[in-house]
Amino acid sequence: MEMETVKLSDIVMKWFPEMLPFLRENELNSRIVLRDGIGILEADDAMEIIQYSICEHQNHSFLH
Numbered sequence: 001m002e003m004e005t006v007k008l009s010d011i012v013m014k015w016f017p018e019m020l021p022f023l024r025e026n027e028l029n030s031r032i033v034l035r036d037g038i039g040i041l042e043a044d045d046a047m048e049i050i051q052y053s054i055c056e057h058q059n060h061s062f063l064h
Helices: 008-015 018-021 043-063
Strands: 004-007 032-033
Touching: 004 008, 008 018, 008 043, 018 032
Parallel strands: none
Antiparallel strands: 004 032
16 A cells, blocks of 8 residues: 555544544644555554644644
């Protein structure tokens, strides 16, 4: 399977839609490159991606 680029919002909507109100727009619009595509991504991997993305955005906030 080919790499696929999706928004974090796509991942959140598929596995954890209840988290949407807690994420900022810039987090949800983050582009995520998935090596094997969203079709085979599992819930545990999705949560790890979401957590990493939140941390990355927090780190950028501290740098500005």
